[in-house]
Amino acid sequence: MTDRRPPRPLSVWAAAQQHPRSQRTTRYTPASTAHPAKMLPALARHIITTFTEPGELVLDPMCGIGTSCVEAAHLGRHALGIEYEPRWATIARSNAALAARQGATGTIRILTADARRLPALAPSDTAGKVALVLTSPPYGKATHGQVHADRSHGVHKRDYHYGPGTDNLAHQDLHGLLTGFQHILTGAAALLQPDGIVAITVRPYRQDGELVDLPGAILDLAPRAGLVRAGRAVALLTGLxxxxxxxxxxxxxxxxxxxxxxxxxxxxxxAHEDVLLLCTAGSGSDTDRPLR
Structure with missing residues (x-):
């Protein structure tokens, strides 16, 4: 008997065939470059295309300048972005407006709010309608930030806390970051449709010389947010x-x-980011959720 199952697809994704600056040239306002940790548009497009259909809803509860929302709209999906820092939320709205002017067929809503208050702050028409939660937590000072260097004053870094709000997760220690992110995932999971997916781009980082396994820590907390592993992939940050x-x-x-x-x-x-794929308990596992 012939095995009709398709071959298991690759879980290594080439997300940086173009330089990040080139990926953002036409779809994002010049002010967008100031954000210290922007998701690669090509990676957002791949995840959205893989796990959603046109007309479905994508949620990013930590949307920054709105990359996931903009790419979703250009792919004919609808998007809801939540951003804690007003500075980045304003830029996200500008990028959403630019997407509309460029003919994106999906709609974008951006809320300036604390996503730890999900699902209470989400519009009522999003309950049970989110096909994909796509987001990324802050990785800490060692990874994120904008840099200025000159011969006289050396290397200086700014914006690695994303903004002045002391409740911003980037200001927290590891315990505070994980606690806050668990609250966000719990609220986001409550908005998922039954077969919805949560995709988290994340990487390990070093702090004071010690390696912090942030992807592993998030997988450990996922069950407390009502989520289980649905798969895992690697997004290359190098070109091929x-x-x-x-x-x-x-x-x-x-x-x-x-x-x-x-x-x-x-x-x-x-040279890579982990992409953690989660779903609600009982809706599937990595054995029946193929990666594309």
């Missing part, structure tokens, strides 16, 4: 040219690597 990797490493990542090696720590520049 045949068998060769094309580096897309930021100046700050290279600087961190050099400083660590000078201190005797065998650090390498990160």
């Amino acid at each position: 040219r045949g068998t060769r990797l094309v580096p897309r490493t930021t100046f700050f990542a290279l600087h961190n690597t050099r400083v660590a090696r000078d201190a005797g720590i065998p650090l390498h520049a990160v």
Whole structure:
């Protein structure tokens, strides 16, 4: 008897075939470049295309400048973005308006709010209608931020806390970050449709020389948010040219690597992000949710 099941697809995604700046050239306002941790548009497009259909609803409870929302709208999906910091929410609305002017067929709603209050703050028509929750938590000072360097004053970093709001998760220690993110996931999961997916882009980071396994910590807390693992993928942050990797490493990542090696720590520049795929308990598992 012939096995008619399709072959298990690749779980390594090439999300940086174009440089990040090139990916954002036409669809995002110039002010968008100020955000310290923007999701790659190509990665957002791949996840949205894989796990949703046109007309469905995408939620990003920590939307920043609205990358996931903009890409969803251009793919004919509807999007709801929630952003704690007014500065980034304003830019997200500008990017949403730009998407509409460019003919995006999906709608975008941006709320300036604390996503830890989900689902109470979400519009009533979103309950049970979210096909995909797509988001990314802050990784800490060691990974995020904008950098200025000159010969006189050296390297200086800014915006790694995303904004001045002390309740912002980027201001919290690891315990506070995980507690807050669990609240966000719990509220977001309550808005999912029965076969909905939660996709989280995240990576490990170093703090004071110690490796923090943030992806593993999020998988550990997921059951407390009513979620179980549905799969896991890797998004390459390098380009692929045949068998060769094309580096897309930021100046700050290279600087961190050099400083660590000078201190005797065998650090390498990160070339990928983990993509954690979760679903509500009882709705499926990684054995029946193929990755595309």
